[in-house]
Amino acid sequence: MSLPGPIDPPARLLMGPGPISADPRVLRAMSAQLVGQYDPFMTEAMNEVMGLYREIFATANQQTLLVDSTSRGAIEAALVSLLEPGDRVLVPVMGRFGHLLVEIAERCGAEVHTVDAPWGTVVPLEDIAAAMERVRPHLLAMVHGDTSTTMMQPFDGLRELCDRYECLLYADVTATLGGNPFPTDEWGVDAATAGLQKCLGGPSGSAPATFSPRAVEVIEARRSIEAGIRADGDPVTAHPIRSNYFDLAMIFDYWSPRRLNHHTEATTMLYGARECARLILETGLAANQERHLLHGNAMLAGVEGLGLEVYGDRAYKMANVVGVVIPDEVDGEAVRAAMLADFGIEIGTSFGPLAGRVWRIGTMGYNARKDAVLATLAALESVLRRHGVAVPSGGGVDAAYDVYGTAA
Incomplete structure (x- = not known):
């Protein structure tokens, strides 16, 4: 075969629903030289990313980090780590990406229930409340903004519902984070995942995510299944997380001061994600x-x-x-x-x-x-x-x- 030439993409202005044209400053940051994954520069950059994205997510969550994948991978990491087989999940569906949450939750072995709204509208809070009463879910999984319809689901009142039924609240904020208000802590969201390729101004391939102490407790409870016993001496009854790469318990360890190896961090994407957040916070x-x-x-x-x-x-x-x-x-x-x-x-x-x-x-x-x-x-x-x-x-x-x- 003949050798292809160097990459030389045509000039494009990407005005669709994402990906968008990356900020040139993000691309410049991504051209910086690599360092080793335990180099002090690298670990400090990881710490900086955690701090920057706490500001972007408007949260105090310690476990705020990057999942090295596209935004869909981060959705899967959240759901596969939070859900055990047989857990009941409620998914309000108002577009294509609500159906995606249903599919991923089903692959986790969950018992999935939906409450639907016509495309072009959102799911009324009273419909969600009625479904919560009927289903009593372990997890309420929501798409905040669904680009298939351009609609943005209100989150007012959802935390109160989740508290009533001792339910976790997950949000896919891929389409909205950075460009629409999403106060994670104020709204009581337990887990939220995003991607760089929309309002954050970067390329697809790195997924910012944040997890509340409630969510972390659920994930950590599934950590030591092989040992068969919890740290407090009680027997382990949880199922193991059905993924190695998307096992958030191990990813948390990698992003902790212990730096327990899970995978080799995607250094170039980390640089890009860092610059995306830094540029937003530079102007506010x-x-x-x-x-x-x-x-x-x-x-x-x-x-x-x-x-x-x-x-x-x-x-x-x-x-x-x-x-x-x-x-x-x-x-x-x-x-x-x-x-x-x-x-x-x-x-x-x-x-x-x-x-x-x-x-x-x-x-x-x-x-x-x-x-x-x-x-x-x-x-x-x-x-x-x-x-x-x-x-x-x-x-x-x-x-x-x-x-x-x-x-x-």
Whole structure:
């Protein structure tokens, strides 16, 4: 075979639901030289990452760290470490990623129950409460923001429900962390996992996660199964964690001062995750959330300025992604292809019942900025015109400018 040339990706502006264009400062951090996994520089960087992500998650949890995987791997690590076979789990489902939680929990051997809402809406608290009363789950597993529908599930009242039924609360915050408020401790969340590739402004491949003392106690109880006895002398009745790589008890040890070897830390990804958090905190977490809200509002206004319909219940929309109903008269995939080929701009399609019906346009991380929003709206207008859609001339850009003018 002929030897391929060096990697030379085309210029792209990634304005879909993720991944997004990584912040150049994150990429520069990831080009730094490697050190050994027990080098003092490395272990101090790990400590710094723990501290930085406590601020990002708004938590005091000691066990705040990185899972060396994509965000899906961190979901699996949380669920496989928290769930034993036969545990009852309740999953409110409002989109594609609620179904993912169901699938992973079932693979853990859990008895999984769901409470569903139509796509484009969220699950009402009273429906969750009724299901909690019926199921009495060990774990309530939630998607905070589901990019398949762009909806963001409210968490108000969930801790009270979980306390009533002595239930743990898990949240997948992959799509929301950093760009939407998620006060882990204030909301009483026991476990939350994310990824770098959305509002945090980095590449996929490293997954920030945090675990409350309640969650840690459950995980630690499954640590010494082979010994058959707990530290206090009582017999062990828990099942072992059904994964080696995603065994959080061992990962906790690796991130502790003992540094008990579990795997070789993904040094380059650690550098990137560190820079993602450092950049957000340099300007302030609240300011970063406000930036996402501003540019998300500008994109939403611009979409409507083009005469397009916004998908879903706007009262519960994430700040960082807008769903756009594809006009009947156009081929949605042809429009996406033209945006990419002619302008180098990627927007997303959707899943399941929304496939072919909705575009998803993201304004998150490094791409939550004015020039990216205006360029995307101008390109979308041009492509729609060439596909025979009558859109107001300059309507998208002008509407976005109005948002920026008001904000100024």
